[in-house]
Amino acid sequence: MIEFKLPSLGADMDEGTLLEWRIAPGDALRRGQVVAVVDTAKAAVDVECWQDGNVLDLLIQPGDKVPVGTPIALLLEPGESAETAPVPTAAVPAAVPTGRPRISPAARKRAAELGIDASVLSGTGPQGAVTLEDVEAAARQAAPVDRQAAMRQAIGAAMSRSKREIPHYYLGETIPLGAVMAWLATHNAELAPERRLLPGVLLLKAIALALRDYPQLNGFWQGGAFHPAPGIHLGVAVALRQGGLIAPALHDVADKPLAQLMDELGDLVQRARSHSLRSSELADASLTVTQLGDQGVDSVFGVIYPPQVALVGVGRIAERPWVEAGRLCAMPTAHFSLAADHRASDGHYGARFLAEIRRLLQAPDSL
Amino acid sequence: MIRTTYREALREGLREALARDPRVFLMGEDVGRYGGTYAVSKGLLEEFGEQRIRDTPLSELSFVAAGIGAALGGMRPIVEVMTVNFSLLALDPLMNTAATLRHMSGGQFSVPLVLRMATGAGRQLAAQHSHSLEGWYAHIPGLKILAPATLEDARGMLWPALQDPDPVLIFEHSTLYNLEGVLDEGAAVDIHSARVRREGRDLTLVTYGGSLGKALAAAGQLAGEGISVEVIDLRVLHPLDDATLMASVRRTRRLLVVDEGWRSGSLAAEIIARVVEQGFYELDAPPARVCSQEVPVPYAKHLEEAALPQVPGIVAAARELLGRG
Numbered sequence: 001m002i003e004f005k006l007p008s009l010g011a012d013m014d015e016g017t018l019l020e021w022r023i024a025p026g027d028a029l030r031r032g033q034v035v036a037v038v039d040t041a042k043a044a045v046d047v048e049c050w051q052d053g054n055v056l057d058l059l060i061q062p063g064d065k066v067p068v069g070t071p072i073a074l075l076l077e078p079g080e081s082a083e084t085a086p087v088p089t090a091a092v093p094a095a096v097p098t099g100r101p102r103i104s105p106a107a108r109k110r111a112a113e114l115g116i117d118a119s120v121l122s123g124t125g126p127q128g129a130v131t132l133e134d135v136e137a138a139a140r141q142a143a144p145v146d147r148q149a150a151m152r153q154a155i156g157a158a159m160s161r162s163k164r165e166i167p168h169y170y171l172g173e174t175i176p177l178g179a180v181m182a183w184l185a186t187h188n189a190e191l192a193p194e195r196r197l198l199p200g201v202l203l204l205k206a207i208a209l210a211l212r213d214y215p216q217l218n219g220f221w222q223g224g225a226f227h228p229a230p231g232i233h234l235g236v237a238v239a240l241r242q243g244g245l246i247a248p249a250l251h252d253v254a255d256k257p258l259a260q261l262m263d264e265l266g267d268l269v270q271r272a273r274s275h276s277l278r279s280s281e282l283a284d285a286s287l288t289v290t291q292l293g294d295q296g297v298d299s300v301f302g303v304i305y306p307p308q309v310a311l312v313g314v315g316r317i318a319e320r321p322w323v324e325a326g327r328l329c330a331m332p333t334a335h336f337s338l339a340a341d342h343r344a345s346d347g348h349y350g351a352r353f354l355a356e357i358r359r360l361l362q363a364p365d366s367l
Numbered sequence: 368m369i370r371t372t373y374r375e376a377l378r379e380g381l382r383e384a385l386a387r388d389p390r391v392f393l394m395g396e397d398v399g400r401y402g403g404t405y406a407v408s409k410g411l412l413e414e415f416g417e418q419r420i421r422d423t424p425l426s427e428l429s430f431v432a433a434g435i436g437a438a439l440g441g442m443r444p445i446v447e448v449m450t451v452n453f454s455l456l457a458l459d460p461l462m463n464t465a466a467t468l469r470h471m472s473g474g475q476f477s478v479p480l481v482l483r484m485a486t487g488a489g490r491q492l493a494a495q496h497s498h499s500l501e502g503w504y505a506h507i508p509g510l511k512i513l514a515p516a517t518l519e520d521a522r523g524m525l526w527p528a529l530q531d532p533d534p535v536l537i538f539e540h541s542t543l544y545n546l547e548g549v550l551d552e553g554a555a556v557d558i559h560s561a562r563v564r565r566e567g568r569d570l571t572l573v574t575y576g577g578s579l580g581k582a583l584a585a586a587g588q589l590a591g592e593g594i595s596v597e598v599i600d601l602r603v604l605h606p607l608d609d610a611t612l613m614a615s616v617r618r619t620r621r622l623l624v625v626d627e628g629w630r631s632g633s634l635a636a637e638i639i640a641r642v643v644e645q646g647f648y649e650l651d652a653p654p655a656r657v658c659s660q661e662v663p664v665p666y667a668k669h670l671e672e673a674a675l676p677q678v679p680g681i682v683a684a685a686r687e688l689l690g691r692g
Contacts, residue, residue, distance in 0.1 A: 106620045106651040125652055125690040132620055132651045 003071035009282040011306045012158035013040045017065040027055045041154035047279040062120035102129035111135045151244035162306045167342040170301050171350050175358045177332045183364035201262050205367045208232045208253035210356040216345045217310040218286045226344040235285025238272040248277050249285035299335040309341035373546040376518045377407045380525035385415050394421040395447030404449050405544045431457035435465050438480040443529050448484040451500045465534040466509030477532040487540040487577045494663035499627040501538040502634035505605035511535040512604040514576040523556025540577030561608040567597035571615040574625040575601035582625050585681035620651035621688045625676050630658035652688045657681050
C-alpha cells in the first residue's frame, strides 16, 4: 500500500488546500495522471500521480488544508488488493462518503450568485447538507483572503530563504544577437503569424543546450549536496496579469524542436495566467530563466529559486553600438546574466557557461 | 377588548348575523332546545324564536340538502353539523350540488350556504367523533374552507362567510370551544388570507385550527434554544393563500407543516408541494410535516395523544430541519 502524500510544489509551498478530487476509490491510476486540484498560495495546481496503482481511499475532503507531506490518499500497488496490502501504521480516518454532495437549493442558488463552488464546502445542515449559512460563511471567509497578498508573501518567503541560504555570485555578458535576429527574420517571413517564433524561444533553446555541457548549474542543492537534475527543465518566469510571478517548467527544452517549444511555451504562459498548471510544472524546474526584455531593462540579476542552483537573466534585445573586427556597427544585443550558487559551482565555470550560450547563439541554424 | 371564550365568540357571531339579516337562520341537530352539542347556540332559541333557530331530525343528508335549497331560495342558512365525521352523510348534496351548481348553471345560480361543524381530536371521543377531514373538503373546487383558530376569527368569520355567494364550510376544532382569552373587537377579519401569528427568521411553521396553540408553544420552546420560528395560521384552507406562505419561506428558507389530518394525501402534502413548486430554489432544507398517525383516532387517552401531533414532535422536527436533530 502506498500513502500518497501532498507533494511540495515549490520551495514557497508548505501547505495546500484540496479543491477537488479527480479520482474516486476503485479507480485505476497511471503514472502522470492528474489526481487532484490543490490550491497553493500561488495558484490552483493539478497534482499528478507518480506511479501506477489503484485508489483505495481518499483521506481528506475538498476544502481541507493540510501541510506538505500529509498522506491524502491510499493507493494499492499493481497486483495488491485491499485485503493483502499492509496497512500503514498511521491512523487512517474513516472513509469519506462519496456520491453527490448534499447542497440545499437555497445554498446552490446563493453559491452561484457568489461564484463559490458549494460542492467543496462542508455542510452543517441535516445529514451534513451544505446550507445557505455555510455558503455565506464561506463567502465571508473567502473574501478577506487576498490572493495577491498571499502570493507576495510566498514569493517573499522563498526569496528571503534564497538570499539567506544561497551564496550567490553574479556574472554578466552582452551577447550579440545579429545572427539570431537575421535567421529569425528569414524564418518567420515564410510563416503565418501564429506559427512565427519569438526570439525568447531561441534564447531558451540555447541556454538549454549549453546546460548539457554545464550540468553543475542544472539541478538542486538539497541536504548539503548538489544533485543534478534528471532533465533540462527550464523554469520560465511568467508575470501574472494581476501581479506576482510564477515560474513553471518547460520540459526537456534541449531535446525539442523550436516550433514545438514555441507551442508549449504559449500554452504554459496561458495556463499559468489562468491558474491551471500541473504539479510537475511547478516542482520540476531545474534552472530558471527570467527575461525582462519586454519591460525594457538592459539587464536583470535575479535571485535563485531554491533549491535550484542557478538563474539566467536576459535583458532587452536592442540595437546597440558594437565593435566587430575593429569596426563599429549597429548590432542587436542582449545582456545575459548568471546568478549561481557558489556551493555548487564557481565563477570560472559560470563564465564558460555564458560563453557557451554566446557561441550557440552565433549559429542559430544549429538550435 | 373583552374577556371571553371561543364558544361565546362563535355565539356572538351568530347573534350578530341573526340580528343583522332577517334571511339568516340556524338549523341542525339539537341547536335549539338543547343549545347545541357544544353549547354554542345556547339561548338563541329564546332570543330569536323557532323560525330562526330550528332543530332538525337526525339526518345530515336531508337537513344539509334542505339548507342548500333554502340558500337557492334566497335565504342565508347557517347549518350546523355535529362533527365532520357525520358530514360525510351529506357529502353528496355538498359536493354534487352545492359546490357545482354555479358552474353547472353557467353562473345563473349560486348557493350562499354556510356550514359549521366541529372537527379534530383530543377529547377522548374516539374514532367516529374525532377525525380531521377538512383537508378532504379543501380538495373540492367551489367550496371555501375556513378554520378559525382565534377568538377574533371565531367571532368575525361568520359574517363575511354569509356574504359570500358560494358555499362556505367553517371547521371549529372541538378542543377550542373552551379556549379563553381577550377578544379584540376592533380586529379586522377576512376570509381569504393567512396570518403570521408569530414572526421568526429560521423556520416557517404552517398550521391551522386546533394545532395553532401547539405550534406557538413549540415556537416558544425553540426560541429558548435560539431557533426563531415564524408561525403562520392558514385560516383559509381553500383556496390557499400562497403569497403569505411564500413570502415567509423566502425569509426563513425552511418549512414545517403541522396538520392534524392523516399524513398521506394531506393538506400538509399540498402545502409542501406548492412551496416546492414555487420556491424550490429558496429552500435550505427539505420541507417537513408533522401529521396524525394513520390510524383511526384511538379512545384511550395515552393512545390518542400518541396519535396526534404534539409539541415535542414539532420541536424535534424543527430541530431536524436546522441540522440540530
